[in-house]
Structure formats: structure tokens, C-alpha cells
């Protein structure tokens with residue numbers, strides 16, 4: 001049993017107050033880093049037996065760079081960053097309809113955006129907390145009882161612990177959010193489609209450091225060639241959500257075949273590369289939109305509170321920005337967690353709203369055009385240099 005938290009003392013330092021972070025991905029590891037640095041005693045529970053690896057590269061840009069610099073991690077991220085990639089929209093005969101090139105070489109301006117393998121970023125963030133915070137892998141929160149002096153947490157092994165604060169960093173389908181705020185339907189904004197992503201060894205389907213996209217109304221196939229691998233992405237639009245069992249991976253593969261079988265371009269080869277294994281990412285394209293990200297002593301960071309969707313291309317950045325902003329607010333307000341949580345929300349939500357709105361409109365039209373008119377408009381904008389991705 002961990003020791004109980006100190007009682008409320010406004011504007012004092014946390015001095016070893018125990019806090020619990022749920023989830024050990026970008027939001028969870030970055031939050032653990034900052035809370036440890038602020039002087040809290042941090043425990044992280046992660047449902048998976050270890051860090052959850054795999055997935056497509058993560059974009060690092062804007063404020064995320066500043067925050068990683070403050071964490072002392074930016075040079076490690078830059079050292080692992082991937083070369084810039086060209087982007088091409090294709091028709092069924094593989095003609096390029098629009099796109100832009102990759103600026104690289106000694107004369108190129110320093111990039112404002114970096115891409116890094118998801119696993120490399122996880123390793124860098126983990127190294128920043130390894131040995132400094134306690135990890136409990138294979139564990140999840142079962143119950144949260146929030147009281148004036150702290151939160152009593154029951155874990156799924158039945159053990160009970162007292163914490164000063166609980167931070168939910170457990171992703172789009174957050175367990176913490178469900179326990180505190182109720183049914184995810186109340187906060188889930190369905191954007192009208194589903195995405196499948198798989199990373200396979202280099203396929204020879206496209207040159208290195210190029211992304212190619214083929215769209216017909218409502219259906220997009222994307223291939224990203226980089227390093228020694230190729231990302232295969234399929235996305236399809238639907239009017240409303242499909243009832244499916246997210247644990248049934250075979251059913252998800254069938255859904256992709258149902259939508260993409262019979263299409264031209266490199267789609268048949270990409271479908272073949274899906275194989276029959278379960279090592280892929282499939283999810284609805286959705287955002288989490290909440291009027292507030294905290295209740296009492298419990299607060300959400302990253303996808304748990306404000307998933308911007310893969311269309312925004314900023315999920316990882318947003319998680320790191322969220323963790324940095326929460327830490328700033330807690331650093332300013334000390335033990336007055338209510339004031340810190342308010343400031344965290346008040347200062348960040350306009351940025352989140354803006355990213356979410358752009359993803360739901362321009363992002364969807366760009367990456368998953370719904371009609372021939374949207375496809376033509378996208379290709380025109382790319383040809384005229386009006387779009388960057």
C-alpha cells in the first residue's frame with residue numbers, strides 16, 4: 001500500500017506526493033517524465049505487458065520540438081529522424097496527378113517538421129523515466145474513488161492505493177475517461193470512416209522516401225516507402241459507425257477486402273501484403289471532444305482527452321504538448337490541482353479545437369476525398385502548391 005497523499009496545501013510543492021499515470025505511450029511517458037521532475041512520486045500502470053510497439057512514424061513539429069528540447073530529448077529525436085518524403089497522388093494508371101518533392105541535401109532549409117519511428121520515440125521517452133518512476137505492466141485501473149484528500153484507486157489485481165492525482169493517458173478508448181466521465185459515446189465524434197495500417201518490410205512497390213496515394217470516391221490507398229519498410233494504409237468512408245468486434249482481427253481484414261477488392265493501381269499488391277497475421281492497426285477515424293478534461297483530482301492527457309484522429313497527423317505531438325502544458329500548469333500552481341487543471345484546459349483547448357476542426361474538414365477532404373470533385377480539387381491544390389501535408 002502506498003502512503004496516503006498530503007492533505008490540500010495550496011501553492012506548495014508536491015514533495016513526493018504519489019500520483020498515478022494510466023497508460024505508457026507518448027502521453028503517459030511524457031507526463032511521467034514531467035511529474036517526476038516536479039517532485040511527485042510517479043507510478044505508471046499499463047495494460048500491455050510492456051511498451052506497445054509498432055505502428056507508423058510519428059510527426060514532430062512546432063511546440064513539440066520546444067517541449068522535447070526542454071526535456072533534453074530533442075537531439076536524440078533529431079538523430080533518429082527519418083529523411084523527408086516526397087508525396088504523390090496517383091491515378092489508376094500510376095500517372096502522378098499532383099504532389100510535392102522532398103527537400104533534402106546541404107542547401108535545404110532546416111526542416112520544421114521531423115518524422116521518427118514510433119518505437120524510437122517510445123524508447124527515447126522511456127529512457128527519460130526508466131529507474132525514476134515505478135512501472136506496473138499488465139495492470140489496469142478498476143475503480144476510482146475521488147475524495148477531498150486524494151483518490152483511492154483499485155487496480156485489476158484487487159489491490160487498493162491512495163494517490164494525490166490520477167492522470168489518464170490511456171488513449172482513444174480511455175479506461176480512465178470511462179470510469180470518470182462515463183460512456184465514450186458522449187465524447188466520440190465519428191469522422192465518417194475507418195483506417196487500416198500495416199508496416200511491412202520494403203516491398204519494392206515504390207521508391208524509397210516517397211508516399212503515394214490513390215483515391216476513388218470514399219476509398220483511399222496509401223503507400224509510404226521509407227527506411228527499410230513500407231506502410232500500407234487503406235481508408236474507407238461510411239455514413240455511420242459499423243458494429244464490429246475490435247478484437248476480431250479476421251473480421252477487420254474482411255472489411256478491407258470488401259471495400260478494396262477489384263480496385264486498380266497497386267491496390268491488389270497492397271491487399272496481398274496484408275497477409276493473415278494480426279499485426280496491424282485498425283480503428284474508426286474519430287476524435288474525442290470533451291467540454292473539460294478533468295474532474296476532481298483526475299485529469300486526461302493526449303488521445304484520452306482530445307484525440308485529434310490519425311487524419312490530423314498530430315496525435316503524438318498533441319500528447320507530448322498536452323503533457324508539457326499540464327506540467328507547466330502544475331508547476332505554477334503547486335498543490336492547487338484544481339487551478340492547474342483549469343489553466344491546462346483554458347490555455348490548450350483553443351489549439352485542440354483548431355486542429356480538430358481542420359482535420360475534420362480539410363484533412364478528410366485531403367486524405368479521404370468523398371467525391372470526384374474533392375479528388376480533382378485536392379490534385380489541383382497540390383499541383384498549384386496550395387497544400388502541404
Ligand SMILES: Cc1cc2nc3c(=O)[nH]c(=O)nc-3n(C[C@H](O)[C@H](O)[C@H](O)COP(=O)(O)OP(=O)(O)OC[C@H]3O[C@@H](n4cnc5c(N)ncnc54)[C@H](O)[C@@H]3O)c2cc1C
Nearest residue numbers: 023025026027047055056140170171175302303310315316
Ligand atoms: C500500438 C499502437 C500503434 C499505433 N499506431 C498508430 C499508427 O500507425 N498511426 C497512427 O496515426 N496512430 C497510431 N497509434 C495511435 C497514436 O499512438 C496516438 O494517437 C497518439 O500517439 C496519442 O498518444 P497517447 O499516448 O495519447 O495514446 P496511445 O498511443 O493510444 O497510448 C495509450 C496507451 O494506454 C494503454 N492503455 C489502454 N488501455 C489501458 C488501460 N485500461 N490501462 C492502462 N493502460 C491502458 C495502451 O496500451 C497504450 O500504451 C497507435 C497506438 C498504439 C498504442
